[in-house]
Amino acid sequence: MANYTAADIKALRDKTGAGMLDVKNALAEAEGDSARAEELLRLKGLKSIAKREGRTASAGLVVSNVDTSGDKARGIVIELNSETDFVAKNDKFIAFADSVLAAAVAAGASTVDEVLAADSEGETVESKVNAMQAAIGEKIEISNVAVVEGEHVAAYMHRTATDLPPQVGVLVATDAAGAEIAHDIAVHIAALNPSYLNRDSVPADVVENERRIAEEVTRAEGKPEQAIAKIVEGRLGGFFKQVVLLDQPYARDPKMSVGQIAQNAGATVTGFARVRVGTE
DSSP states (O other): OOSSOHHHHHHHHHHHOOOHHHHHHHHHHTTTOHHHHHHHHHHHHHHHHHHTTTSOOOEEEEEEEEEOSSSSEEEEEEEEEESOHHHHTOHHHHHHHHHHHHHHHHHTOOSHHHHHHSEETTEEHHHHHHHHHHHHOSOOEEEEEEEEEESEEEEEEEOSSTTSOOOEEEEEEEOGGGHHHHHHHHHHHHHHOOSBSSGGGSOHHHHHHHHHHHHHHHHHTTOOHHHHHHHHHHHHHHHHHHHBGGGSEETTEEEEEHHHHHHHTTOOEEEEEEEETTOO
16 A cells, blocks of 8 residues: 555655656655655666766757846856757746756856856755756756856847747847947847957967968969969958958848948947857
């Protein structure tokens, strides 16, 4: 005869998020002792987590927050991964992502390790991630955290599919004059995926490598020696238009660059971050 009630099952399921059968088995093994049953469920969860270590969590979602309470606006984007889209769009997973974001904001976290160490209702976020893995049965991980600060910060969350939560998160920092155009620039970044803010932020070795490639290609094409330098600079300019935000043709008006859009608004773009689920 079972020495636990339906109420005991419901209470333990609500507390742990474990499945019905797992809860029943744990209560039976613990002879109705809820505390012992919870411990058994945790042990089972830890074992299942170890088995999932080698699995890939490339689905998931991004969540963001912009805090304007300090001297500077502070935006954060967090990527929370699951193994499947089925879990990524689950209400419980989405709510969990929001709780992770809240803990990160409260802690002022800036890195994955800092988010994992943040307090969430008396537990660390890492502990709650482990519990969520045990409850859902998939590998769950926080893989990316991006923070941008500035006089003004705008966040844009993009859905790549209508039935999924946001998969791309963008933060853009501007001066106060850029407040009106920051959102539109964030949308542009989501679509065009620049790597650098301006030409000065492109590492010198990257520029030199592109210059070398451009010169080799130009010489291989048999261009006149006196024209090579100009052609190389032109090709280098094309490279900047691909990877530098302020040089990119503006998505809503490709006749103008993002830099020109900002200049016309009397604004300065000071930083950005872009996080897409499943990419490093």
